[in-house]
Amino acid sequence: MFMLGLRDDIVELTAYQKLIGQLIAITTVVVLGDVRFHSFYGFLGIEELPLWFSYVFTVFAIIGLTNAFNLIDGLDGLAGSLSVISFVVLGTWFISVGSVTYGFIAFTYAGAILSFLMYNWHPAKIFMGDTGSLVLGFSLSVMCVKFVEVNGSLPLNSFTFNAPFAAAAAFMIVPLYDTLRVFIKRAKKGKSPMAADKSHVHHFLMRMGFRHDQVAFILGSVKILCILFVFAFHKLPDIVMLPALAFIIVIGGIILDNLTLKRVKEIVRDSPRVLAQRKYFGVRKKVKIDQEIFQNEGANPN
Template identity: 35%
Template sequence: MLIWAFIVSLIVALSLTPIIIRLAIRWNIVDKPNYRKVHEKPMPRMGGMAILLSFYIGLVIFLPKELGTIWHIITGSLLIAVVGMLDDKFELSAKMKLLAQILAAVIAVLGGLQIDFIQLPTGEFIYFGALSIPLTILWIVGVTNAINLIDGLDGLAAGVSSIALITITGMALSMGNYLVGAMTLILLGSTLGFLFFNFHPAKIFMGDTGSLFLGYMISTLSLMGLFKNVTIFSIVLPLIILGVPIMDTTFAILRRIIQKKPLSAPDKFHLHHCLLHLGYSHRQTVLLIYAISGIFSIAAVMFNKATLWGSASILVLLLLLIEIIVEATGLIGKRYRPILNFIDSHVMKNKSN
């Protein structure tokens, strides 16, 4: 049944996306070019509606009995999708979108989705107590924004999300979590069906409708599917799987703090912008980021099966990979590279002196 859940959601997305394209044009829900965007002509957006509708149709067909147990995920995702649609049409403020993300995260928490404790390799338990709720909300809001921020090139957010969903599906099923495995497969089929029209040259953008919805679903599904053992390593797994968007978002925050700009201020130093500046084509940049995402996902699978020392070695290698990416692309901005070098070495003097 799992393979049929994937196939049906894929076919539904392939069928719905052309309809959404026509509706977006008719309703004038288009993404207009500006100085920080790559496309040069108005593009229909709100393509995330195809992902969302395909996903919900798949849930109703293949998981009707489980809908009551995941009401909090459905409710939160509906809220986040409605806010995304309003933003695609009217361009809501960053504060309003953040408030909606927090509310959607709270709904998930009220439904029982939270991390109460973790188990250390020594066998000891650490209970988060009152911190479990804010930590869970922070994770959901953080991942939602990470997927939203990486949506800057044709097919980028949909492709990176698909790679993450494939990994979460495999791990959830290996842990015996059928519900999460089925949900991620349905979402994967919906996303790949949309990606057929979104890969460069794109016929439609997913808009905030899609990027916020995907971010929310990936954040909640990763919590549902990868925390069965509640060990210290299970917390690291979703961080590794989502390494690319989390890394890109982290350096975006650092840049804005260093430059004393609002955290919501846009710039052109995201990973995809930096790769384009280095001379890679649009399609080459997207495929290269796919490859990096794939490396992180493979590392997550290896991490899940490795011993304590093996896991530590994988983390070190991933940190080195992040350092190479940052140095090669200038994710934190060339002007502020000395600050990064100082943080790395603790002894180097600022090159501007």
């Protein structure tokens, strides 16, 4: 995965080429490393999974999570902040239940990311690129799979989750929600889901006037609240927790969209000179101004 990201940073690959590379890397880990979902642990009444379905489902899940995390890497410090939260929580949980090896791996990632964030925090001096975001997304996805599997093998007196899939989703909640939200919006407009635009959550927060570091703090706080939510109700099953988590995030997204629209209208109303320029120069000028705003802020439109 590291070599795939490095190649894409040096010589841009097509979406198809990146997908093939990801399939090779992920399938190798899933099959040879036996990193897979062995069971649904009672979710939807399903226990042990057939071997072929276990492989297919795990590969699909890791590819989806890896690319979702890659898409969230649009602002200084954002991807690093979101990943370090998950690695710290996962590391703490793994060590607390006796899986020390996985705990040390998680804390190793967390330490490396914190060192990187010293130079990636806004205004950033260095950037992780696809090399970093793909590796972090892939590693975090694998750790989520191991979390579900370790949780399912623990004795009843341990700190176990009756909703392991909801907990795993909480560790990746911001990239997951953002990717699904963006894909749905693009599909409604008749665009390709992979077409770059400025409809990501972090773009909406920037339109409200927040800086890179403030956006990272806000989305990081949302992630922490979601993780605390699944920890607080860890005895409830996935059939309850997954819809509850989805409902909370969707409602939050709707509120964000409405607040953003309201704020943008206020900015336009309070900026008659800019409004006059847009009216005079037409749509092309409007698009150009929006692009310049995001370029000056250093936001990634993907």
